Amino acid sequence: xxxxxxxxxxxxxxxxxxxxxxxxxxxxxxxxxxxxxxxxxxxxxxxxxxxxxxxxxxxxxxxxxxxxxxxxxxxxxxxxxxxxxxxxxxxxxxxxxxxxxxxxxxxxxxxxxxxxxxxxxxxxxxxxxxxxxxxxxxxxxxxxxxxxxxxxxxxxxxxxxxxxxxxxxxxxxxxxxxxxxxxxxxxxxxxxxxxxxxxxxxxxxxxxxxxxxxxxxxxxxxxxxxxxxxxxxxxxxxxxxxxxxxxxxxxxxxxxxxxxxxxxxxxxxxxxxxxxxxxxxxxxxxxxxxxxxxxxxxxxxxxxxxxxxxxxxxxxxxxxxxxxxxxxxxxxxxxxxxxxxxxxxxxxxxxxxxxxxxxxxxxxxxxxxxxxxxxxxxxxxxxxxxxxxxxxxxxxxxxxxxxxxxxxxxxxxxxxxxxxxxxxxxxxxxxxxxxxxxxxxxxxxxxxxxxxxxxxxx
Ligand code: UDX
Ligand code: ADP
Numbered sequence: 001x002x003x004x005x006x007x008x009x010x011x012x013x014x015x016x017x018x019x020x021x022x023x024x025x026x027x028x029x030x031x032x033x034x035x036x037x038x039x040x041x042x043x044x045x046x047x048x049x050x051x052x053x054x055x056x057x058x059x060x061x062x063x064x065x066x067x068x069x070x071x072x073x074x075x076x077x078x079x080x081x082x083x084x085x086x087x088x089x090x091x092x093x094x095x096x097x098x099x100x101x102x103x104x105x106x107x108x109x110x111x112x113x114x115x116x117x118x119x120x121x122x123x124x125x126x127x128x129x130x131x132x133x134x135x136x137x138x139x140x141x142x143x144x145x146x147x148x149x150x151x152x153x154x155x156x157x158x159x160x161x162x163x164x165x166x167x168x169x170x171x172x173x174x175x176x177x178x179x180x181x182x183x184x185x186x187x188x189x190x191x192x193x194x195x196x197x198x199x200x201x202x203x204x205x206x207x208x209x210x211x212x213x214x215x216x217x218x219x220x221x222x223x224x225x226x227x228x229x230x231x232x233x234x235x236x237x238x239x240x241x242x243x244x245x246x247x248x249x250x251x252x253x254x255x256x257x258x259x260x261x262x263x264x265x266x267x268x269x270x271x272x273x274x275x276x277x278x279x280x281x282x283x284x285x286x287x288x289x290x291x292x293x294x295x296x297x298x299x300x301x302x303x304x305x306x307x308x309x310x311x312x313x314x315x316x317x318x319x320x321x322x323x324x325x326x327x328x329x330x331x332x333x334x335x336x337x338x339x340x341x342x343x344x345x346x347x348x349x350x351x352x353x354x355x356x357x358x359x360x361x362x363x364x365x366x367x368x369x370x371x372x373x374x375x376x377x378x379x380x381x382x383x384x385x386x387x388x389x390x391x392x393x394x395x396x397x398x399x400x401x402x403x404x405x406x407x408x409x410x411x412x413x414x415x416x417x418x419x420x421x422x423x424x425x426x427x428x429x430x431x432x433x434x435x436x437x438x439x440x441x442x443x444x445x446x447x448x449x450x451x452x453x454x455x456x457x458x
Contacts, residue, residue, distance in 0.1 A: 003031035003068065005197070008082035010112050012036035012045055012071060014052055014167075014274070014343065015129055015160045016088035021060040022171040024069035026201040033070045035078040045071040053342040053369050056168035079119040084193065087112050088129040088160070093278050102285040104133050104278070113143040116153070123152045125190040129160055131223075131275060133282050134216045137180070154190035156181050157212045159219030164273065165340030177207045180215025220279045220286075224299055227276040229264040231305040237267035237451025238312060247451025248433060267451040269404055269431030270309045270348040272337030277303055277346055310348050313402075313450075314355045317429055320448055320456075321400065326360040329423065331398040333391060334405025334432075335367040335374040342369035348431070349404045350377050356402075357383035366394035368407060396421040406432040419443045425457070 007023065009016045012034045024032040036042050044051035046065070050058060061069070072078065079085065089112050094105040109130060116126060126144065128137050137155045144153035157180035162170040177198045181191035191209060198207050210218070237247045247267040255262030271277075280303050287296035318325060337347035344350065349365075353374075356363050362384035365374050371387045378385055388394035391410070395401055395418045403410060411434050419426055427446040428435065437447045441455035448454045 004029040005084060005193075006030070006082045007032045007084045007086070007197070008078045009034045009086040009088060009129075010036075010075065010078070010115075011087065011089035011108075011130070012038075012041055012051075013088060013090060014164060015162070016086065017045060017050075017052060018054055018057055018060075018162065018167045018171060019088070019129065019160060020086070021057060021064065021069060022168070023197060024064040025060045027197065028064075028068055030197070031068050031070070032064075033072060033078050033082060035072050035075045037073070037075065039073050042071050042073050053340075054167045055165065055340055060168065075115055076119050079116055079124075080121055082124075083122060084125050084127070084197075085116060086127045086129045086158075087116075091130045091132055091278075093281060099285055102281045104131075104136075104282055106132070106136065106139075109136070110139075110143070113140050117144050117147065120151050120153070123154075125154050125156065125193055127156045127158045127194060128216075129158055131159060131219055131279055131282075132157075132216060134213055134220070134286060137212045137216060152186070154182070154186050155212070156187075156190055156194055157215035158194060159215060161219070161222065164343055165338055172201070174202060174206065177202050178215050178218060179207065179209050180212040181209065182212065220283050223275050223279040224283050224302065226264050227271055227280055227306070228299075228302045230266075230268065230271045231302045231309075233265045233267050234270065234309040234451075235305050237309075240451040241316075241453075244453050246453070250451075267433060268309075268348075268406075269313050269352065269450065270306045272345070272347040272349075273343070274345040277306070310351050311355070313348075313352060313429065313431055314359070316448060317356075317400065317402065317427075318359065320427060320429075320446065320454070324359075325356060327362065328399040329362045329364065329397055330356055331364045331366065331391075331395045331401045333366060333394075333401055333403040333410050334370075334407055335365050335377075336370035336405045336407075339406045339408065340369075342367075342373060344370050344373040344377055347377075347404075349374070352402060352404060352431075353378060353385070354381060357381060357385070364388055364394045364398060366391045367405065368409060370405075392418060392421070397423055398426075399423045400427040400429060402429045402431060403435065404431050406434050410434060411436075415440050415445070416443050419445060 009020045020032050020034045041051050089108040091104045094100050094103045137157050141155045179194050181187040240247045251265040255265045284296045284300045335349040364386050366388050429448045433449050441447045446456040
């Protein structure tokens with residue numbers, strides 16, 4: 001069968017996998033190939049057990065895999081056979097050298113750019129999907145267009161706004177699709193190629209275009225704004241705990257102002273995920289680079305408040321449990337950075353677990369999807385740690401439950417049954433405010449919500 005377009009995606013991760021699955025599903029007339037340097041990952045994409053958990057993803061994959069969606073490790077052939085190339089390799093925060101802990105590590109991305117140059121025998125449209133610092137597309141252009149060959153490259157920026165756990169829904173029905181391009185004749189033509197792909201299922205008015213740098217910056221700024229809302233409400237949660245105000249009531253009242261809006265105002269143990277912290281630190285680094293120190297300090301404070309909120313959670317536990325956690329058994333309900341994902345990158349649970357172990361507590365971790373990642377995150381950490389899938393068994397003989405991920409199943413547990421098997425006094429620290437606090441208190445728990453008065457039997 002002859003396909004209308006042949007599309008390649010380099011990088012089969014959280015972004016590349018679901019995005020290409022959606023394109024293949026919506027556009028049976030296109031052939032979509034996803035390549036990765038990691039053979040184990042590709043084998044998983046080709047198996048019944050996908051490498052990432054994302055509601056609805058398996059259905060998309062089953063519908064298209066081996067028909068017009070292919071997963072492979074053959075990067076060279078992939079580049080030679082396709083003229084539209086998405087790049088979604090990882091861009092973690094640098095851990096070494098200049099900008100360590102702040103700037104993006106672009107080594108995977110640059111390797112990819114060089115591979116594209118090496119294997120291209122015809123002109124290509126290259127689409128930046130990974131979140132990258134502003135002006136990276138220019139660097140990509142510089143690498144690709146360095147040689148004098150007749151092959152030409154148009155680089156577009158098409159940032160991904162999907163959130164984990166709702167990736168399929170976000171891809172199917174996005175708030176907007178943003179495409180940044182050069183304003184040259186070939187840049188505009190490349191842009192139209194990409195618009196055409198999305199227009200198969202996204203209304204035209206939601207596909208917006210801009211220059212490349214605005215597109216790159218918009219992605220980082222969107223994440224910085226979302227994270228800033230969470231840090232703002234979390235900062236106020238600390239004040240609520242001191243004043244007997246209730247953060248849920250405050251956030252409802254504030255969010256009903258249509259200029260503010262009600263989303264992303266849930267106080268929590270802190271935000272996690274692979275994007276927020278990384279993107280803000282990128283923004284901070286960029287601002288410092290341009291000598292905008294006040295702007296950099298402003299955004300950096302969003303990350304500082306997030307760290308403060310996590311440490312505050314531990315200090316609240318310590319205070320509530322008679323200033324010592326040594327030899328106490330504490331059950332962590334949830335390890336994923338949010339519900340409906342197995343992803344634990346930058347999850348507050350990692351920090352909380354480490355801090356509890358430092359306090360010499362014993363920890364039991366339960367999570368419906370993230371235990372495999374939790375084990376990897378805590379490998380080599382000293383202390384007593386166990387992993388138990390069943391939340392009832394996990395809580396047995398524990399002195400406290402720290403609820404860290406807002407999994408729906410935790411709302412509906414039989415807390416009477418859980419209480420009966422725990423050491424007394426039994427406490428619950430609700431880092432997501434999802435439990436029925438009054439009911440837990442009536443059962444006998446001492447209950448410590450986030451940003452609300454504690455309910456204790458003392
Ligand atoms: C985010 C952006 O939402 C998405 O647009 C971007 O493409 C990638 O980064 P993601 O990291 O998957 O997506 O999750 P998100 O739903 O934004 O949540 C991030 C963190 O904030 C989670 O730890 C979540 O639990 C926390 N959060 C979210 C809160 O603590 N309170 C809220 O009100 C909302
Ligand atoms: P994201 O959340 O941005 O999708 P992931 O870490 O989930 O990030 O996925 C990035 C993927 O990119 C990984 O599977 C990694 O193996 C892959 N990758 C990194 N460098 C290359 C490369 N040079 N060629 C192909 N794949 C790469």
